[in-house]
């Protein structure tokens with residue numbers, strides 16, 4: 376019987392809801408077994424978190440698999456609190472963690488085991504500060520290095536935290552902030568080297584890590600991690616996913632509608648495949664007709680994928696840009712993306728014109744523009760081919776065009 380697949384719920388998927396990625400899992404497992412530290416690179420919604428959660432599930436009989444998410448953190452002390460808490464499920468390790476934090480436990484009244492998970496986190500965090508996080512963090516690594524099984528430590532959304540540390544609320548990269556990021560990244564690096572062979576570290580995140588660190592001239596703090604590029608699904612995997620979803624929910628594809636859907640997407644970011652199916656299922660159920668033909672694909676794409684819910688997706692992309700670029704840079708960034716979306720490509724002469732239009736006196740605009748393009752490329756918005764840039768994903772291009780073209784006159788039309 377053909378495999379069935381349930382739709383994704385929430386952010387990431389694992390186990391029954393996890394599709395494909397067999398090659399990535401095999402390659403990453405080999406790298407982990409070889410003791411390599413890894414930085415998992417891909418644009419948002421490519422399935423990085425899901426892949427790490429699935430690795431955790433599949434490797435937990437051989438490894439102590441820890442997963443921590445730094446999405447909300449802005450301070451190394453937050454990371455150490457989260458790191459400690461991730462050891463709670465392992466009784467023998469947790470005992471040792473408690474002794475590392477003996478000073479904090481003194482303040483907890485009553486029986487420690489009766490305190491809830493959330494409260495423990497708060498207590499742990501309260502006992503950590505600028506002065507002691509590093510020493511406590513080192514102690515945690517030493518505990519792990521002595522455990523009976525090797526350790527896989529997966530740290531998600533590292534660039535988000537580093538970016539936040541670096542820029543604060545005012546987007547000013549100060550010397551103090553750089554020093555603080557350097558201290559944190561160098562600490563992680565030192566531990567990864569000291570415990571090589573016993574602890575594997577896997578970093579991941581959705582805004583470009585390398586560009587963030589480059590801004591602070593700290594790229595060397597990640598040169599001990601092997602970059603691993605997580606790609607979109609190939610056509611076969613995406614078609615398989617749609618068929619399996621169809622099997623699960625009783626959708627009957629006609630005239631190879633799955634293939635037409637995948638062709639329409641062109642660039643199969645797993646989340647976009649899932650989104651497409653979810654629109655399809657809603658439509659089938661609304662019509663009370665579970666047969667879905669290839670002839671319906673264009674219409675579904677136009678009205679649902681590019682419709683109002685698509686805009687909600689796009690908002691996330693835009694928020695990420697606002698996190699990374701300063702308020703001064705943002706207008707040029709948005710113009711580059713809008714121009715490319717409308718014209719279909721961005722050629723060097725057009726780029727020069729935009730650059731002149733948005734130039735700011737105080738900066739070297741050539742250097743700055745090239746850096747912007749490098750970041751947009753790194754984060755999966757644009758792809759350079761020859762001397763021009765194009766959108767990596769058609770869907771993103773269409774979304775962007777729909778949302779922004781209303782207030783934008785492309786350069787070619789202005790000259791008329």
Ligand SMILES: Nc1ncnc2c1ncn2[C@@H]1O[C@H](COP(=O)(O)OP(=O)(O)O)[C@@H](O)[C@H]1O
Pocket residue numbers: 383384385386387388392393394395396417418419420421422423424425426581645646647649
């Ligand atoms: N292996 C997979 N199988 C099925 N769906 C996936 C898979 N990977 C990603 N997805 C889809 O993409 C969405 C985002 O996945 P997530 O792991 O959160 O991506 P990222 O961490 O790269 O932003 C999931 O909710 C799911 O719909």
Ligand SMILES: [Mg+2]
Pocket residue numbers: 423424425531581
């Ligand atoms: Mg994620």
